[in-house]
Amino acid sequence: EKELVGTGANAELVEAIRHKSPKTTLISTPTPTPVPTPISTPIPTPPVPDAAFYQKRAGEHLFNKKYDLAVPEYTKVIELDSKDAANYLNRGLAFFNLKNYDLAIADYDKAIELAPKESMVYFNRGDLHEKMGNLQKAIGDYKKAVELDAANEPAKSNLQRLQAEQAKTLPKTPGKETVSASASAPPSAQQIVNVGPLNSLAVKLAMPVYTAFERQRNIEGLVTVQVTLDEKGKVISAKATVGHPMLRLTSEEAARNSKFKPLLVKNQAVKATGFINYNFKAS
Template identity: 30%
Template sequence: MKKVFKVFSMLFVLLTVLGVGILSAQTPQPAPQKKPLTLTNILVALGSQKIQDMDEKNRILIEAVIDRGVTFAVTPEIEDELKRAGASDILINTIKMKTQVSQPVNPQPTPAPQPQTDYATFEKRADSYVQRGRYELAIPLYDQAITLSPRTSSLYVKRGFALFNTQDYDLALADYNKAIELNPKDASAFFYRAQLHEKSGNLEEALEDYQKAVELDSNNEQAKNALKNLTARLPRPTPSPPQNQVASTGTTPPVQPPVQPSVTQPKVEPKNEPKSEPKNEVAKNQPKDEPKKVEPKPEPKPEPKNEVAKNQPKDEPKKVEPKPEPKPEPKPEPKPEPKNEVAKNQPSNPKPQVTEEQINSIIDSDLSDVIIGVGQITSSDIVRLVRPVYPQVAQKAGIGGQVKVEVTWDEQGKVISAKAVEGHSLLRGPCEDAAKRSEFKPRTIEGKPVKARGFIVFNFSR
């Protein structure tokens, strides 16, 4: 009996173990959680060269942000960095919405703020150098202040003023443009940019900026005086007086005709009377022969038309009515239906197209294959800038203006490529050569240098 009991107990243990194993195998295991995206992931993906189309990269990142979420909040500085890297407004708004949803669900302890040097200390030191006329010493201090506070528009105005006095007009113009972009109501930025345009010979642009500066700050006497002096220098339009004279001479001739017909009427009447009599005589002679031919022609024509019209509706409406009715009805009905079906299927197609492989391929790209976008190049991005040569042919022809050059540099700051995308053809070559011989500051991601791409604007005064 003991042996039988042991056998049954062993079988019971084996059955229980097998049952537990089967149940554990059938129970679904939770899917592995996907890691949310960091700011570095998004910047690397935007700079990845595995996909050249920036719209396609934005579309993939939008799907990835919706699916995975993000680990950071969008500050004005981060938003500016994302825009310069090529992020679309839809992607930025998606990140903001995902941040607002994910913050209360996964609260994370905020690190204690670390003490850092205030940008005002660098600004004050730079201002003191500007007051003493040491602009070359003030520029690097403004660079440090802008690094700490990149959204302060007044810092770009002050650095642009220092660059203007060191005759770095291209970089000064870039700083003034950036200041106006950050604060479109900054009258000082328009005023100093107007001075730069006037110095470069772009008088029309200078006039517009002076007018804007006076409009924003009516107490700016310097802007008012500069506006008066510039308007006095510009030639006034003269086509208005001859147009008025021509209009006045054009109105006089139509006044004379009513006077002339009153005088010529008695002379014309006797002349017309004898001429009208033979016309009437001919008219009397013509209807004798013609009306017989003319009258029967119009009379039988309308009559058969009416008779045919009466006969046609009896036979034709039966043929005409069924023909248009079946043709338009079947044609529009089948056409909108497939279009609607395709429209219903279209929005569902883009979602499955974005796979995890596509997301991981650009997020986990090797940094050697990444080119970070920096937007417009400013003095804080430049180590050494070579000025382009103004061709004599262009000078003699009065050719000038701005030339926009797109520049790409490597991890050491050496220029890889430079291509002019805007500007006159005679000025593009010298600008490309100057950009290739320039040197820029390397960009880094998590302390590692990467390639970068931006554009610089050269200004030629006529």
């Protein structure tokens, strides 16, 4: 337009060109709205199972007589806690019931090494020696069990029985100390049979009292009570051998309040010994 005016173009021509010229429209490009990046929520990592976790499962298997399942669980417990004699004792009981006697003896030996003053460990090893025919070793273990705990009725009874049998055989075989006993003969009324878990004889299992005080302080874990029954199934002794000291008395009381039927061997009622497991969980 300025060029036309400068060259002397007619004003009407300049005005006509002005009206015909296209108008430039500025189009603004919108600024893209930023898309928020989603924040991923971290997935919590489950806690790594500890010895108590495997011990609980092992105890349940042992109590339910699933000995083949109890052994690997106790093995895992021992890998995590190799200083607790109770784990070797209980795995030994599982091996005993699976008739893996050599492995059972090895576990009982280790339990005695870790807890040399625990009477029931000697009783269990003595019971195994007797079943293997090692009667002198059985007598030695029963004696040690009674020496450590004069109230250990199973050990006292089995010791008296073996000594009585030995006294009968000694005059017939002078110079020999071996006791011969017929495996087919029914147990005497004085014999106490080790049955392991007592759930098969239980008519009613009383539960121990678990106080709020103990829960609040996370006093928990497995408690094993060794129980002895007379020929009528009545509890004549109950002693906790494994577990937190503050949970033992209530567990023993629960065992005493439980009801059992008599153990019959060859249609004869006999004394029996075995254990009950109580698992205390604070939460």
